[in-house]
Amino acid sequence: MIQSVDRAMRILGVLRSSRRLSLSELAGRLELAPSTVHGIVKTLQAHGYVLQDRASAHYRLGPGALKLGNVYLDTLELRSRAVSWAAELTRGTGYATRTGVPLPGEVLIVHHEPRPDGSRQMPEVGITIPAHACALGKAILAFSPEATDCAGELRSMTRDTVTTPERLRAQLDEVREQAVATEREEAVIGECGLAAPVFDGYDTVVGALGVVVPAPDWPAGDAYETVAGAVRGAARAISRELGATRWPVPPDPGQG
Amino acid sequence: MIQSVDRAMRILGVLRSSRRLSLSELAGRLELAPSTVHGIVKTLQAHGYVLQDRASAHYRLGPGALKLGNVYLDTLELRSRAVSWAAELTRGTGYATRTGVPLPGEVLIVHHEPRPDGSRQMPEVGITIPAHACALGKAILAFSPEATDCAGELRSMTRDTVTTPERLRAQLDEVREQAVATEREEAVIGECGLAAPVFDGYDTVVGALGVVVPAPDWPAGDAYETVAGAVRGAARAISRELGATRWPVPPDPGQG
DNA sequence: GCATCACATTCGACATTATCGAATCTGCGG
DNA sequence: CCGCAGATTCGATAATGTCGAATGTGATGC
Numbered sequence: 001m002i003q004s005v006d007r008a009m010r011i012l013g014v015l016r017s018s019r020r021l022s023l024s025e026l027a028g029r030l031e032l033a034p035s036t037v038h039g040i041v042k043t044l045q046a047h048g049y050v051l052q053d054r055a056s057a058h059y060r061l062g063p064g065a066l067k068l069g070n071v072y073l074d075t076l077e078l079r080s081r082a083v084s085w086a087a088e089l090t091r092g093t094g095y096a097t098r099t100g101v102p103l104p105g106e107v108l109i110v111h112h113e114p115r116p117d118g119s120r121q122m123p124e125v126g127i128t129i130p131a132h133a134c135a136l137g138k139a140i141l142a143f144s145p146e147a148t149d150c151a152g153e154l155r156s157m158t159r160d161t162v163t164t165p166e167r168l169r170a171q172l173d174e175v176r177e178q179a180v181a182t183e184r185e186e187a188v189i190g191e192c193g194l195a196a197p198v199f200d201g202y203d204t205v206v207g208a209l210g211v212v213v214p215a216p217d218w219p220a221g222d223a224y225e226t227v228a229g230a231v232r233g234a235a236r237a238i239s240r241e242l243g244a245t246r247w248p249v250p251p252d253p254g255q256g
Numbered sequence: 257m258i259q260s261v262d263r264a265m266r267i268l269g270v271l272r273s274s275r276r277l278s279l280s281e282l283a284g285r286l287e288l289a290p291s292t293v294h295g296i297v298k299t300l301q302a303h304g305y306v307l308q309d310r311a312s313a314h315y316r317l318g319p320g321a322l323k324l325g326n327v328y329l330d331t332l333e334l335r336s337r338a339v340s341w342a343a344e345l346t347r348g349t350g351y352a353t354r355t356g357v358p359l360p361g362e363v364l365i366v367h368h369e370p371r372p373d374g375s376r377q378m379p380e381v382g383i384t385i386p387a388h389a390c391a392l393g394k395a396i397l398a399f400s401p402e403a404t405d406c407a408g409e410l411r412s413m414t415r416d417t418v419t420t421p422e423r424l425r426a427q428l429d430e431v432r433e434q435a436v437a438t439e440r441e442e443a444v445i446g447e448c449g450l451a452a453p454v455f456d457g458y459d460t461v462v463g464a465l466g467v468v469v470p471a472p473d474w475p476a477g478d479a480y481e482t483v484a485g486a487v488r489g490a491a492r493a494i495s496r497e498l499g500a501t502r503w504p505v506p507p508d509p510g511q512g
Numbered sequence: 513g514c515a516t517c518a519c520a521t522t523c524g525a526c527a528t529t530a531t532c533g534a535a536t537c538t539g540c541g542g
Numbered sequence: 543c544c545g546c547a548g549a550t551t552c553g554a555t556a557a558t559g560t561c562g563a564a565t566g567t568g569a570t571g572c
Contacts, residue, residue: 047265069325070382126326
């Protein structure tokens, strides 16, 4: 691991969470000398990844960062496969569909198919959601070999967020049985989710896809099974296109 | 400039344009030893900016890149101001509206207000267009002090792309007079544009905003003036919100 | 309008640290 | 089973990034 590159990436990470920082604030966060940070930041700036407010001299992320994101999306096979299935899922259920990939402790949304009714919806591609607080995340965690993923801090986001490892583990067991994960107002009040995992040609979880359901519309009984079936079907179909041999794929036996 | 960080950014740049590359291909492009590149790439990978195909061992951009992009958009005052004006412009003209910021030789789209008719349109936020081949780019170049911007390669994209510095310079003179730039099928066949520059509190060009017009719908006569007036009005309004004292602001006198 | 302050920026000596070439490992094709 | 092409690891070298101190710059208060 190259020290200065590592530091550069940590700087980008800090700027991501803190938006605008002075040089000395940045140096403080990283516990480095300001002059050290200065050299790195100026290099990042020269490449357009960081820019400096003229008035405050504070640093923030620059346009270079945005350019990269799109290329990642373009090269992501999961995404290109998911697009058409997401459209069909939304057409069938009437709910918005999201596709996400795992990041340590989080899920990154890589596709968003908006609800068909013309309601104004924020573009959600690129946002991240704590894995333990969304259906996509639970679907991914349940089929990930590393159980360590649910070891981190389980940050509370609403009254109903699962915050204890025990409850989460119990839920994940159920997800494995059902092959769908659910979430009810655990990340955002008024918003629920239902998602299923997607596997690739190595039979490894590479992401998840699911619907976003307004809390009052949560389907009961047969309606629930219909929606769950549709989500399962889409996830299975995408997995097959990616070369997965079966669906769902139980996680590698961590225990004997 | 820190050498290894600079190299890391160049690696990201190469991956951006080439999508997937083996380690030795990467090393070749940068004219560096493979082992040198390896160290850097692994550092980038540890931070999620790069990932490696399991099958081919090729490297490509990773999810970390996408996360950054959104934060840049959120902190961009030009964008937040432009959103409502773009909506109004699209409502008034019926055309899609784009907002862009300058990158060396290119324009980066930071907002896209789709046409109101329900036609399926690609999300275009994050894409870049050669500055000399789009209305946004010409609007920006015409009011940039560095005339060097039009010195680079003027890559031909369609039959009508402006490829000679002389013709471009002549067009930019006209843009300065009119305070709107036009582009007719110079980047994409069937697509025209009309854009005006946006200035900030330092009376410096920070971007441009304009409409995308399907070639057959290009307005003539009075209709043209109506659209041009609307685009000028929106650009002027945003500039005022950003603290610009006048509009348009002629570029700094490069000549005596 | 001047002095003061805080902060960004530049500079130079030092030793840490990245670099490169060679050696090793891995997976694929014959 | 062997050979090859590529990725990866290792170790010596000196180039390079790092840090502290000095300098520049813009903002604030008197």
